[in-house]
Amino acid sequence: MLPIHAAVVVAGGGAAGFMAAISAAEAGVGDIALLEATSEPLHKVLISGGGRCNVTHACWDPRALVGHYPRGGQALRGPFSRFAPSDAVAWFDDHGLELVEESDGRLFPRSNRSESVAATLRRAALQAGVQLHTGVSLQQAAVAAVGGFDLLLRGGGAIRADRLVLATGSHPSGRQLAAGLGHGLVPPVPSLFTLALAGDPLLELAGVVMDPVELALHLPREPQAVRAAQPFRQRGPVLITHWGLSGPATLRLTAFAARALKVSGYRGELRLDWSGGLSQQALEGLFAEAKRDQAKRQLANWRPWPTLSRRLWLALLQRNGLDPQQRWADLAKRHQQLLVAALRDTRLAITGRGPFGEEFVTAGGIPLGEVNLATMESRQQPGLYLVGELLDVDGVTGGFNFQHCWSSGWLAGQALAA
Numbered sequence: 272m273l274p275i276h277a278a279v280v281v282a283g284g285g286a287a288g289f290m291a292a293i294s295a296a297e298a299g300v301g302d303i304a305l306l307e308a309t310s311e312p313l314h315k316v317l318i319s320g321g322g323r324c325n326v327t328h329a330c331w332d333p334r335a336l337v338g339h340y341p342r343g344g345q346a347l348r349g350p351f352s353r354f355a356p357s358d359a360v361a362w363f364d365d366h367g368l369e370l371v372e373e374s375d376g377r378l379f380p381r382s383n384r385s386e387s388v389a390a391t392l393r394r395a396a397l398q399a400g401v402q403l404h405t406g407v408s409l410q411q412a413a414v415a416a417v418g419g420f421d422l423l424l425r426g427g428g429a430i431r432a433d434r435l436v437l438a439t440g441s442h443p444s445g446r447q448l449a450a451g452l453g454h455g456l457v458p459p460v461p462s463l464f465t466l467a468l469a470g471d472p473l474l475e476l477a478g479v480v481m482d483p484v485e486l487a488l489h490l491p492r493e494p495q496a497v498r499a500a501q502p503f504r505q506r507g508p509v510l511i512t513h514w515g516l517s518g519p520a521t522l523r524l525t526a527f528a529a530r531a532l533k534v535s536g537y538r539g540e541l542r543l544d545w546s547g548g549l550s551q552q553a554l555e556g557l558f559a560e561a562k563r564d565q566a567k568r569q570l571a572n573w574r575p576w577p578t579l580s581r582r583l584w585l586a587l588l589q590r591n592g593l594d595p596q597q598r599w600a601d602l603a604k605r606h607q608q609l610l611v612a613a614l615r616d617t618r619l620a621i622t623g624r625g626p627f628g629e630e631f632v633t634a635g636g637i638p639l640g641e642v643n644l645a646t647m648e649s650r651q652q653p654g655l656y657l658v659g660e661l662l663d664v665d666g667v668t669g670g671f672n673f674q675h676c677w678s679s680g681w682l683a684g685q686a687l688a689a
């Protein structure tokens with residue numbers, strides 16, 4: 272049964288909404304109604320991290336942590352100092368869920384199943400007395416003359432709430448509700464996506480992973496403001512796919528260049544340094560070594576450095592007109608130069624966004640300047656709190672997006688109880 276009055280209504284049963292409701296309830300606030308529009312709360316938690324849920328990242332220093340947020344950045348130092356990844360790890364541990372760190376710093380539940388993260392949140396909400404209402408969508412929110420908010424629900428029904436938390440993620444309804452309560456909007460654009468390439472130039476190499484690769488993105492048709500930020504560069508693992516490029520370095524690149532890519536219609540040139548940034552001299556040194564020490568070997572059977580993918584090496588040989596059976600000793604200077612150039616500077620035309628990504632998030636949302644980042648309370652409307660992806664904050668892949676949900680949700684919960 273839906274209440275007609277609640278001390279706190281949280282709209283949105285995702286990571287941020289659950290964290291806000293639970294931490295407020297555990298800090299002593301009674302009478303909290305958590306409204307979720309769909310029949311499946313925590314849907315994104317369940318599908319996240321390939322079904323494993325990358326809960327947070329082992330980046331313990333807030334000064335370093337903020338570098339992983341293309342939108343948010345330095346402004347998040349305060350919130351992350353108050354509720355850091357170490358606090359998230361401890362919070363889940365206190366609630367019966369152990370997180371395990373992988374070699375790249377990502378933290379997952381020991382079970383390796385996102386269901387255990389969702390179950391932990393659902394159980395904590397229940398135990399703290401949060402009333403969860405699924406299939407209930409908040410349609411309108413108006414400031415009540417006597418204080419608090421008059422809330423109208425889709426399909427009928429109304430609730431009077433003393434305080435309101437909007438945790439609606441990237442859904443447009445939350446932005447409209449916030450606009451109705453006096454908030455502006457940084458226009459939403461996609462972030463964290465893969466890249467499609469013109470003519471599938473790497474199709475035969477689908478499945479190849481190279482690490483590290485240096486990527487530089489050049490977007491020619493930018494307005495001056497964006498041109499000034501160019502080129503966008505990243506270094507790290509790249510995965511060649513059936514449609515183009517994916518992998519952590521590609522996703523980081525598209526996150527930092529999200530707005531610029533949108534402006535340029537997702538068209539531009541990507542320059543790849545497969546050597547990960549070796550100087551021309553260093554690469555030539557590797558070739559000279561191979562010619563001297565592996566003189567009798569065929570090109571196909573010896574690569575300039577061991578982690579260079581064999582498939583990529585063979586493709587580069589073929590594209591540059593070289594016979595893979597040729598011996599290293601017979602590699603002409605002219606051909607060596609072609610190979611060094613291809614390894615250091617492969618240029619590919621981008622034609623759009625790729626169809627899949629490990630993780631999609633929205634850049635844009637409610638401007639951070641309109642929120643008190645110590646409490647997540649709106650500066651436009653007292654009693655209103657904004658948390659999670661609804662805000663103009665997004666992180667790169669690696670658990671950073673959930674971390675912002677835990678931090679902002681927890682801060683709102685504490686402020687509601689204060």
Ligand SMILES: Cc1cc2nc3c(=O)[nH]c(=O)nc-3n(C[C@H](O)[C@H](O)[C@H](O)COP(=O)(O)OP(=O)(O)OC[C@H]3O[C@@H](n4cnc5c(N)ncnc54)[C@H](O)[C@@H]3O)c2cc1C
Binds near residue numbers: 285306319
């Ligand atoms: C495929 C995928 C994988 C991901 N994997 C990871 C990962 O491993 N690690 C990571 O850090 N991030 C990951 N992310 C990003 C992460 O899922 C989001 O950043 C995060 O879920 C945002 O949480 P939120 O609570 O702000 O919003 P959401 O999770 O979107 O929750 C908002 C909720 O509000 C509800 N809602 C909307 N409007 C209303 C309304 N008017 N009334 C009531 N309810 C409403 C929605 O139905 C939804 O349930 C992934 C994203 C995707 C798409």
